[in-house]
Amino acid sequence: SGDKASSDEETIKIGVLASLTGPLETYGKQTVAGFELGLAYATEGSNNAAGKKIEFIVEDTETKPDVAVRKATKLLEEDGVDFLVGSSSSGDTLAVLPLAEEYEKIMVVEPAVADSITGQNWNKYIFRTGRNSSQDAVAGAAAIAEKNVKIATFAQDNAYGREGIAAFKEGAEKLGATIVNEQYADPNSTDFTANIQSIINEKPDYLYIVWAGSNAPWKQLKDMQLEEQGIKISTAAQDIASLKTMDSLMGMSGFSIYYHSLPDNKVNDWLVEQHKKKFDGEIPDLFTAGGMTAAISIVEALKKTDGDKDVDALISTMENMEFETPKGMMKFRAEDHQALQSLYAVTLEEQEGVDHPVPVLIRELNMEETEPPIRNGE
């Protein structure tokens, strides 16, 4: 139990929760790969920070909240971890949040997006390096919304879709755009043409889409000839697996959270290089960067406290802490511990020798621009 680890003052343990099997397993694997690289980067390969050895233990949540709780408890109690990192799904993460509070350990949330993690379900031990839905939405709005622009929205009829659109709407309207139609579709549906039809009827300038997961409507959007009717599509350019399904959106402008060629900084250069070296020429993906960021944030905090694991010291250090990440500088906002970060306005372009549409930078949306509203009521 706990005392074994605490007797070993010299080691700092981090428990990483991720979906290694189940529908989100690619996300989980990226996080883990990124985390490992991030640790190497931040400790310059020594896995030592402020004189302490850093270890990490990975557990598979299987994208099931009950398993996540069990694994988290195991990490906290048996392995005696000092930090939790994770996880791939919002559900798993939400289920683990109270444990962080109960055991008084810091949890770095990456890459779960649900606003409520830093909103109503937040507690002071929670820090999030991943972006949240609202940031996405603000970035999405910033990429297309301006005065007198008519925008229709289309999203999955679930919490992710609804939340994303609500935040987008707020952001877009602030920028002077009007939302003319909101469509939500059964994420499991075969046929989205009716929703698309309804959008066409409103003749908007833009169609903004919030969609995660497999059964995406891209193909049908193209079939319905939206572009030809003067409706521009905009959505998030997500991980590479998703990009591979977005062939028909070539030329679209939207935003990206991360793509290896978008940020221009040395951390990212290092990541791309090392990742390719380690994984057979493969480029890092969306959540690889996220995993790395989570690792860096922890190591940086430890460096600042000089290896002090005292949780209150760590919290006060991390609040307002700025740190270098593959996506440039980030900062944990003091109020809700959400990392403010850059997102990227992009267009999708075809590139020689790449089997998916490549997000090409239009401009970086800096952390002030993408700053989401504070929702944890404190």
Place this chain on the structure above:
Amino acid sequence: MLLFMMLFPFVNDSRSMLILLTQIFIFAIFAMSFDILLGYTGIVSFGHCMFFGIGAYSTAIIFNHLEATLFNFIIGLAIGIILSALVSYIIGLLSLRLKSHFYAMLTLAVSQLFLVLAEKWRGLTHGGDGFTFSVPDVFKDRTSFYYITLLSVAVVFLLLKLFTESSTGKVLKAISQNEYRAEALGYKSLHYKLIASVTAGVAASFSGALYAVSLRFINTNVFSIEVTLDALLMTMIGGIGTLAGAIAGAGIIEFLRHYLSELAMTYPIFERWTIILGLLYIVVLLGFPSGLAGFIKRITLNNKMKAKKKGELERTTA
């Protein structure tokens, strides 16, 4: 066995094992409730998760709005149980006269409607993301919660056992074999099926409530078809028509899951452990249609027969 389980926390101080066992107990209750339908009454329901979910959400929502006291837990539990009883009664009344597979699909449909409801009634459920809530301290403590669930399994097992041994239970068994004949003996089969489905619904709701408390979090997953499938796997593998089989099944499945996914950390081929579970399930269905419990029963029966034969042989030769 029970004694061993009682002593377990003293001999083993691994918390995650404790949680795993707690989880197994909760699912054991759920699987037993499913067994009342599948094993004792011959009703296949593909929507059993709805009662699990109703129980879980009732408790969770109460704790989300009221204080985390034991009294409120009882209230949540009661609401869940009443709702489940009501829902199972109504669904049963409408559809239990359908043939097995139609009933299965109908329950699936209704449970999916509950999923949609939970997804859409955001004000109450916070949609698919779900919400966390706090629970009374006795439930927070892993050891005391372990004992609470252990006690619950024992009590539910006992109650259901009594139920299946009662006249009503006997009639259920008879109905599952020959409904037509049972009617001619004066038993209204619909009444009995309703009793079975309400009993099962109530027990499932109870396990759902415990589940929510154990997580201190809830989301729409509790209404997902996987939850029903789990109950099905557990009951089938453990052996239908024997409540103990359902408990064993819950244990087997959860442990297998646990160790296979652990193995996956070192041997990536085990990442596809769902296949192994699926194959196991198929093998059990084909090879031991009565599950583990049935298999054991058969072996002991065979041994008894052999012993008896031997005895007879000795007598005749003597």
Place this chain on the structure above:
Amino acid sequence: MEVFINLLVNGVSTGLLIFLLAAGLTLIFGLMSVLNFAHGGLFVWGAFSGAWIFKETNSFLLAIVGAVGIGMALGWVLERFLIRPVYGNHVRQLLITLGGMLVLSESIKIFWGPNPIRVNLPGWLEGSYQFDGIIIIKYRVFVIVVGLLLYMALWLLLSRTQIGLMIRAGVMDKEMVQALGINVKGLFTFVFLLGAALAALGGALLAPYSGVVFAEMGMQYAILAFIVVIIGGMGSLQGSALASLIVGVAGAFMAYYIPDLSLALNMLLLAIVLLVKPTGLMGEKGSAV
């Protein structure tokens, strides 16, 4: 008016696509009285292998044929090892094919990884026609044509040959049918393979519809197919066709006019039909209760 036509065409085409999926299921159920949950697994295998073959060979025909072939091979394995031992027992069929379903859809990930994969179309099926507000997607027309042709072929097979009769009789008394000189085992295998072929074909045709395929779609579409088959009346080919069209068209109109209800539409339809007419729209009297 344009809206109406668009919705109708798309709805009909979706309906026919669902029909392809349901046809195999209803065939296997109606004739052999087997409830095959693994149908969804065959379907998803059809979808993945079709997409994959097309990517490798760039021949749509080959993709379809290959997908159907693979579907049939898997169907053979299923019939031989899972279903044959449980003919005649609905509950066990339901349970065991569910296991088959789990294994089939999980094993997709061994071959193609856990990520969804994109599906392409040959040039001649890409794009759509547009006449003033009316947008007709070429591929949907193609699906409508294929769906109608298949419906006719199946209908002929069942009404013009005695296969249907033989198999129905075989379900009631297998030995007696053999005693009439009919090779029942062969026939059962044939029908099952036909059903598997239809499932795989449905998968291969659906894949380019939305443009992506993913392993989890098996369960999703298995449920959809079951819903349609039950609404139509178990085992009735016409019923399945009708129900597929209803689900397709109602889905399209509902998503347009009352989008809030569309999430629950199929389940509501199913529940209503089961409660009002348990035998389904065209089911035989008395078979459901």
Place this chain on the structure above:
Amino acid sequence: MSLLKLDNLETYLGQYHILQGVSMSVEEGSITVLFGRNGAGKTTTLRSIMGFNPSTSGFVHYNSQRISGISTHLISRKGIGYVPENQGIFSALTVEETLNLAKAKSTGEAEEKMEWMLDLFPDLKKYWRKKSGLLSGGQKQMLAIARAYINGDGLLLIDEPSKGLSPIMVEKLMESILKMKEKTTILLVEQNFLMASEIGDYFYIMDDGKIVHEGMMQDLKDDKETCQKYLGIA
């Protein structure tokens, strides 16, 4: 010449040794009756001939061809029709469908045979479109016989046709079977001694899986001792 010949047939059901060396032969154009008490193995004998319960040793020859060891549908196609003990009615098929099915792999002139059967059993014509499961017991029996005859007219194996039939039906059935005898050979299993002795030419008596007695039917009627011993008839 004997049309069907069983040679020392041994059959197991599960672990039970049911047929323990059954030998018998059926002459072409005759009605041969197989008697025996409940559980003697009569049904099993017929089922072994049809290949449902294949024998583990011994032979069955039909028309001098060996048919033991091949599958049922091939045995049937040689022209053997079978009326099972439980009638084997396809309850959801109509009379019409059932008889059409019988024609599918029929040997000989199916149409003619069908017409003749409908003449013999006019009830079948009356309920032509009715589901066979809804027919009364006697009607089902007629359907089963017609089905077997239409399907194969070389040899008919009939298992207890008079079970559950009214006296007049039994009488009619006897007449029909006698008429059928003109066109086909029949092996009949029967409990109703009265009926069988009236129409049979030759008989076998089975007990405990063995043939214990055989002879001409006329002789049996006078053989009170055998009747008493094996058939419980005084």
Place this chain on the structure above:
Amino acid sequence: MENILETKDLSVSFGEHDVIKDVNLEIARGKLISIIGPNGAGKTTLFNLLSGQITPTKGEIYFKNDNVTKLSVPLRARRGIGRSFQLTNIFPELTVLENIRLAIQSSSKDYYSIYPRLSALSRQQDEAKAYMTKCMLNGKEHVLAQDLAHGEKRKLELAMLLALKTELLLLDEPTAGISIEEIPAILEVIENIKKEDRYTIVLIEHKMEMVMHLSDILVVLFNGELLASGNPQEIIKDQRVQTAYLGGLHRESIKIG
């Protein structure tokens, strides 16, 4: 004498096929009535109407002067109409004892108790054994019903029916498929039941010898209509019955016992 069961213009048709036509039946308490009639005459259907498996298209059924036409199968069983089935109809995977106990449980009005009552259990056990003795099933208590020989299954049917303690017993061909040697045993059981005066028995049977031996009253059903009813010896001489049902064969008889 009081009638335990009466039907008024009872009719049923399936589609356009009238199976039972205006049957007016009066069954006196304590008698054994046999129904004979050609195959397909509607005998089983008449039983199905009386016990409630099917509902008539027209007409009423009175049991002990109460109109029971609209009651369901189980409710009629509870009132006292019990039946056996033409094809054996038991609980295959329960033991013989359990099969009978289910009937006893019903007759002792122990319908819905949801906890086991030990005293009732042992009492029911003893009672079940008594019925087993009565129906000559001794020693088979713990055999699964499906493993019984055919004749024994028929006896079990009878035992269950008796254990239901209904006043009216409808027996549908209790000797169907039973070999000649075993018939006397079943006959004996029925005779024993008949001796106890509290039962009224309606029997469907094709074995004329048996019918003549047992019946107080003979009813002839033909094409769904009551053709004749009355004293067996007279009925059987009726020309119509001779041509429609008996044919020539009945003259030579099968010896029973």
